[in-house]
Amino acid sequence: MSTFINGKIFTGADANTFASAMTIKDGQVVWVGDTSDVNDSDAIDLKNQTVLPGLIDVHTHPKYIADALHGVACTPPNVNSIADMQEALRNSPAFGQGPNTWIEGWGFDETKLAEHRTPTVDDLDKVSTTQPIFIYRSDCHSSVGNSKALEMAGITATTPDPVGGFIGHFPDGRPNGYMKEVAATQLLIKAKSAQSYQADVDNMVNSSDHYLKNGIVAIGEMMGRIRPYDSLKLYQDSVQAGFKPKTSIYYVYDEVAGNNRLQPTNDDQLRIAGIKVFMDGSISGETAYNSQPYPSGKQGVSLTNATKLKQAVEYAKQHDLQVAIHAMGDAAIQLILDTTDNMKPWLSDQPSIRIEHASILSDRMLDQIQAATMNYALVTQPIFFFAEDESYRSYLSPEQFKQIYRVKSMMATKAEFALSSDAPCTPWAEPDSPFVNIYAAVTRTAVNGDIVNPSEAINVPDAVFAYTNWPAKIGGFHQNGLLAPGYAGDFVVLDQDIFTIPHNDIKNVRVKETWMVGKRVYKVTK
Template identity: 60%
Template sequence: MKTLLKNGNIFIGEDEQKFCKAMIIEDDRIFWTGNNWKRLVENIDQIIDLKSATVLPGLIDVHTHPKYIADALHGVACTPPNVNSIIEMQRALKQAKEYGDQGKWIEGWGFDETKLAEHRAPNVIDLDQVSVEQPIFIYRSDCHSSVGNSKALELAGIDRDTPDPLGGKIKRFESGKPTGFMQEVTATQLLIKAKSSQSYAQDVINMVASSNHYLKNGIVAIGELMGRKKPYDTVELYRDSIKRGFVPKIAVYYVYDEILDNETELGNFKMLEQQFSQINICGIKIFMDGSISGETAFTKKPYQDGKRGICFLDKAALKKRVDFAREHHLQLAIHAMGDAAIYCVLESTENLAPWLQDRPSIRIEHATLLTDKLIQRLKTARMKYAVVTQPIFLFAESDSYCKYLNFQQLQLVYRLNSLIKAKILLALSSDAPCTPWFEPDSPFYSIYAAVTRKAANGMLISAAEGITVNQAVLAYTKWAAIIGGFSQNGELKAGKKADFVILSDNIFKVPYKRIKDIQVIETWVNGKKVYHT
């Protein structure tokens, strides 16, 4: 079966400038791209007139949290513009479809205390005013921290005597009673495990339901950066979801701490041999620090209140994780937002030989604060690094960044232009739903922020680090495919998968202010139309 798509504005994705007017797909692959299609028309089964529409390779979100997204889609958005105070949050939670359904969790996501009228995080007292009979769980905007009501704490077995987990903190009132606020990932996991252990079947349903969300955004492949072994295996969740209709391709990165007890089982832990399978186990994820908006990213210079954040791993612990990735031929994805955290990564790894040939051996996730010296070290290191970063944070969290960072630090955030000039492989991604925006994984908001450097409130941050639209699209297609192990995606060239999107507007020509409003008209995966407006 051959299909010709003609009269289009097709961005091939090979470089910044290469476009064509037509392409032919055969079964699940690109057969041909070019301009002179008329000589090939005799062998065509179907012809589609694009009517000058812009076509991009299928978009790839190489750092996201699909399980969290699936939860969020049926949960309550505790973000602006609808939720701007704890009182409004309480009202919104009472509108959740689960409200009043005994035994079901009420879930929310996206609050940022700097954006709330009370200028504080909600606590167990606030959430108990919504319900004391149903457990309530709400992610903070960074998805590192969270808050639960008394029922959630009870189900998780958290009380005044529960010790803080390594790398996390159970916040407490002066009396010693937990406030419900769980700071950082390891503390948040105490609530997540209680929630997930009771709802695997619902988790599968939610994941299947999220498929259309990705396709609507033109996302054909995703990097799952929080793979788990407990209370169930993340790969099993995806396999069961695929059987029931989940469409995007998935690269799974297991959180290292989750597999410590399974090293014997993982003796042959590596990227799956089946190159074209929908799921690949690509790597492991580790955390060096926290987040800027949570004031826990590890920085060289202190925040404006004198804090410097948290460093989770010393040199010996980092080496152990690097050795594990190298031994099992896995990519290592390192969460490092602050410049001090990035410095620690480079000190331990820059002189090592890369162990992967098809993609960078080490991905630095976020790399929010980058000095000129750090960029130079990334460029000249023996190790081959990639940077996966999120301009949506700049767009949605400018209030937090301005509150915590000084002027000099603000000039060092999301240095996209400098990274591209240094020829450091770069991908843009969402880290969704880990930001206080109602569309946290819209590629078009990210592209808008990467190009304009403007926040949602109109603030311009380090304009010199803006990049071109073409570069931003490459960072969501070709460059993302290289980094994330999606070797059959990222370009519309003969032999590649026929995964592409058709847009409502010409993203390369519209005024910048309209980029964030672009819609996906159609999404195609494996040569089949899987979404249309």
């Protein structure tokens, strides 16, 4: 049993409830109150520091992050050109390690590169032709590989496009290394993952401290896979080897359709929670499915029609699973609402359908969500406009831009609401920093100083709720989200008081300590 005193403890009960002391026993909070009521010489002094319930990133890609942590950040502020990218890849610890060692990178956005184009196989071959190279685009939907990576994936000039994906080619027909959208990117990922399952487990375990450093005690894995191995097995083996964050897994529907073995589980540490459906791509990649065309004339890609969406929903209902639906473009979101708004919810303890990103929402859509029979959740990422403001300004009409990441309006509906990172799928060196995301939601300020739809700003307590209490309800982390008797003893100690510092300083907040089940699992070292 441990008792903590002299803290500013945000319990999560409401925006104004703080305590100064609490007791954790057998991994659970058993008492919350005032320091003056404590008579324990062994009590741990919090030294007036601010304490929050353990943070929850309910939409992220831990496998991708595990890969990225030993890869190269191809993002601003350090990588601003293809030449910078080549140099960064040459400085990767993987460089020169032999023909079976992949050199990996993440986060490039061609609009932020000096050349204003996607790197090609020829660009990457200047780094190495003997080691495979794989780089995620910032949206994690698309990627680029060198000639060795293409060879290992069996991609040639005659390889057909996978359903929902596109293999890029030079004018002469030769593959140019660009793999557009998830289905094409998976061709390279499967070749990479086939190399060493144990390496993937090791990478996952090594990523555990990354989450704890950010105060994240629970995560939603939004890219569960059956092939080349089952994601559940990856997590089971990783947890056994020391991976600490609690995890809900959402399997990509295209991989599990017809698989009757996928059933929900309720383990607090690791659970199967739902399925993931892709409606479209990304705004910065001009693949989000929009009602108005991009300046190039494109309208994005529609990956799932109403018939297939209904099939996915029916599958989820039959298996008591949640449906998480990726939708960034307004046409994609409208299709979800028109298809599902009058359906009867099948889950009673959490939303049956999650709309992920919900990047462009009109007033009509918000009204439709409010009037719907279906119980929705809206899970969104202001860090996108923080890091990608120029792309949004360039690719969206003024009317559409006014409708991006409407967090205050989302909260005004009856839908459950949460903030999340979608990390590492945004061009920022700290893609899953909760405090950068909270800063963007509160200040509506992009990294370039642009003010983005300030009427949609929310206050700090609500932004904290959106990383604690609310995502716990959405993601099925029922023991988390509050510091109250009966809840998990998971909490974080901050280096600044997020509730009182100037809003412009929120992005600089750091976690000093992270505790899980009453035990300290991370402490900052100077």
